[in-house]
Amino acid sequence: MSYWEMGGYAVYVWPAYGISLLVLALNIFAAFTPDKPDDQ
Amino acid sequence: MPWCGWAFALFGIAGLYWGLALAPTDAVQGEAYRIMFVHVPAAWMSLMVYSVMTCCAIVVIIWRTKVAEYWLLASPAHGASFTFLALVTGSLWGKPMWGTWWAWDARLTSELILLFIYLAILAMKGAIPDQRKAARVMAMLTIVGSVNLPIIKFSVDWWTTLHQPASIFRSGGPSIAPMMLTALLLMALSYTFYYFWLTLQNVRKLIDRRAA
Numbered sequence: 068m069s070y071w072e073m074g075g076y077a078v079y080v081w082p083a084y085g086i087s088l089l090v091l092a093l094n095i096f097a098a099f100t101p102d103k104p105d106d107q
Numbered sequence: 108m109p110w111c112g113w114a115f116a117l118f119g120i121a122g123l124y125w126g127l128a129l130a131p132t133d134a135v136q137g138e139a140y141r142i143m144f145v146h147v148p149a150a151w152m153s154l155m156v157y158s159v160m161t162c163c164a165i166v167v168i169i170w171r172t173k174v175a176e177y178w179l180l181a182s183p184a185h186g187a188s189f190t191f192l193a194l195v196t197g198s199l200w201g202k203p204m205w206g207t208w209w210a211w212d213a214r215l216t217s218e219l220i221l222l223f224i225y226l227a228i229l230a231m232k233g234a235i236p237d238q239r240k241a242a243r244v245m246a247m248l249t250i251v252g253s254v255n256l257p258i259i260k261f262s263v264d265w266w267t268t269l270h271q272p273a274s275i276f277r278s279g280g281p282s283i284a285p286m287m288l289t290a291l292l293l294m295a296l297s298y299t300f301y302y303f304w305l306t307l308q309n310v311r312k313l314i315d316r317r318a319a
Binding site: 068070073075076079080082083084085086091097098100102106 | 127138139188191196200
């Protein structure tokens with residue numbers, strides 16, 4: 068299997084993995100960022 | 108708590124390796140089916156987080172337990188994220204398989220309604236400065252919204268849908284190949300630990316904020 072092409076489906080598969088990793092990473096960042104004083 | 112983060116990472120790496128390198132190509136869907144390894148766990152988690160929130164909401168309404176309040180306050184952002192991911196990755200899977208990004212199918216529509224319910228709960232949290240009052244209002248909204256859970260789960264049985272019926276949790280056992288099932292379960296475990304890891308971290312922040 069070519070990971071670049073994935074039988075023509077790479078254009079769907081990689082964005083799905085990319086957005087999943089992005090959203091999970093953003094939540095980790097948000098959880099471990101200290102609250103601003105304004106938020107309290 | 109950190110061990111939940113490590114478990115998330117380890118199961119996630121194992122699941123990605125299994126799903127992208129070891130699992131065979133699907134005979135019908137080709138490589139496109141590999142979206143399943145991020146889509147299905149996200150969809151499961153969208154329901155699991157809401158189920159946990161519903162349990163917390165009942166405890167908040169009846170006993171007003173602080174731990175349940177904290178958990179209820181800390182959860183909806185993650186539930187909304189999982190629901191959003193289930194919808195987006197499902198759309199990316201739907202286009203090559205169904206020929207459309209979206210259909211007003213019972214499963215898709217009820218999952219979209221779940222996202223709106225999560226957003227409404229988050230709006231309640233943001234609108235009420237007092238955490239204890241916010242938790243009670245969120246609890247009531249969560250309990251009302253829980254009626255959507257069985258609708259999502261059984262939508263594929265109750266109505267004729269474009270979305271496929273259950274292939275894992277069904278009578279007769281899973282209908283997918285063991286290699287694919289292993290990757291799916293590893294990713295589901297990873298997402299589960301992720302949820303508990305970040306929710307515990309958010310609970311810690313809420314406790315610190317209340318103590319400040």
